[in-house]
Amino acid sequence: MGKVKIVLAGSGKFGIPSFDRVCRAFDVIGVITQKDKPKGRGYRLSPTPVAIWAENKGLRVWKLSSIREFSPVGDLLLIIDCGFIIPRDIIEAYPQGVIALHPSLLPKYRGPDPIRRVLLSGETETGVTTFFVTDRVDAGDIILQEKVRIGERCSYGELFSILAEKGAELVEKTLDLIRLGNVIRKPQSDEEATYAPKLRKEDRFINWSQSSVYIDRLIRALSPEPGALTTFRGRLLKVFESEPVIKGCNGLPGEVVDIKEEGIMVCTGEGALLIKKLQPEGKRVMFATEFCCGYKPLRGEVLGK
Known part of the structure; x- marks a missing residue:
């Protein structure tokens, strides 16, 4: 297979270590992120962490209010903490698929707040998962997983950093498998699934x-x-x-x-x-x-x- 042209999609800091690795090893043609939003006491418009990272890299950036504003380009879309639900027509537009990184051992802790929820539940182990995105949230076929032990006194910030780095390694391995055509898909069991809603x-x-x-x-x-x-x-x-x-x-x-x-x-x-x-x-x-x-x-x- 020739070079895979990749579009990145993310907003929060969690995906930046992965995106850095992907930029070093693969052909990245641009980055999707959310539009600048008002923040702070003065409600000044602020770009997402991924937008700042991408602009510093000199990458093309699409700042969107809705993923529907995007016309698919490239061979593969990699999404990490992007804040958009990807519709079926965009998924089907990518010949190599839409791939995501999730900070849990799917199907456990599907949803937006898995890192906080594993700590609240007193888990001793969590991990990272790469999977094919479908129109069901975090429910697509698993590509790779890696387990991570949770330290007894581990905080959200510490676990976030550990999983972001482990996730970056897993994303690179995943994209190598896709480039070589060696992906083995493992369906998720809905019976084993748990959900991690955002803490209010x-x-x-x-x-x-x-x-x-x-x-x-x-x-x-x-x-x-x-x-x-x-x-x-x-x-x-x-x-x-x-x-x-x-x-x-x-x-x-x-x-x-x-x-x-x-x-x-x-x-x-x-x-x-x-x-x-x-x-x-x-x-x-x-x-x-x-x-x-x-x-x-x-x-x-x-x-x-």
């Missing part, structure tokens, strides 16, 4: 009646952004780093029971939680020791009231 703002609030182990998972799944939420003296408080303490705790859920050099000890529905890093509303992220010096939390105060 209300999902970010800590329920102090839950166990310290679960609350710690939530905090790690939301770190380094956007942060797990609670309240302190009637104002929002983001929590970014913690450690569960399994032993029993005499106090109400959310009650501050001790203030240590290492952090603030808070009772939960099962065990206690040591808060180590947090962010008061309108302030910067800080360690618990600095927070205690400025805000002077008291034993007996209850978070989340």
Whole structure:
């Protein structure tokens, strides 16, 4: 087979390591991404991370509000974290198919938020999958998979970076197989499928009646952004780093029971939680020791009231 002409489609940072590898080894003719969107306090139009990356590479960029605005070109479309659902007519327009990278071991954790969801579920293993895109979300035939062990204290940010790099290696292997005509397709089992919906703002609030182990998972799944939420003296408080303490705790859920050099000890529905890093509303992220010096939390105060 001759050179495969590839179009890339992505918006978020997750795909950039993969796209870098593809640009070095294959013939990339352009990049699809979402249109610039207003961001920040001034609501200034900002390009996607992929748009910035592509423009720095000197690649042709299609900034779209809808994938329907795109007229297919090339032999293969590679999509990673692009924010568009690819319709059947575009899929059928690519002779080598539409390929995607997903940060889970499909068919587990289909959907938009698999990295946070595996952490919330307490999984010890996840991975990356390349597959052929169909008109059903994340349900196409699998090409390759690679497993990744999840560290005991792993945060979303750490796991995101690990999977992005592992995914880049897998994408390169996948495209090599396609170029050589050696792809073996493995259908997914819908019976084994699970779904990973996006966490909403209300999902970010800590329920102090839950166990310290679960609350710690939530905090790690939301770190380094956007942060797990609670309240302190009637104002929002983001929590970014913690450690569960399994032993029993005499106090109400959310009650501050001790203030240590290492952090603030808070009772939960099962065990206690040591808060180590947090962010008061309108302030910067800080360690618990600095927070205690400025805000002077008291034993007996209850978070989340």
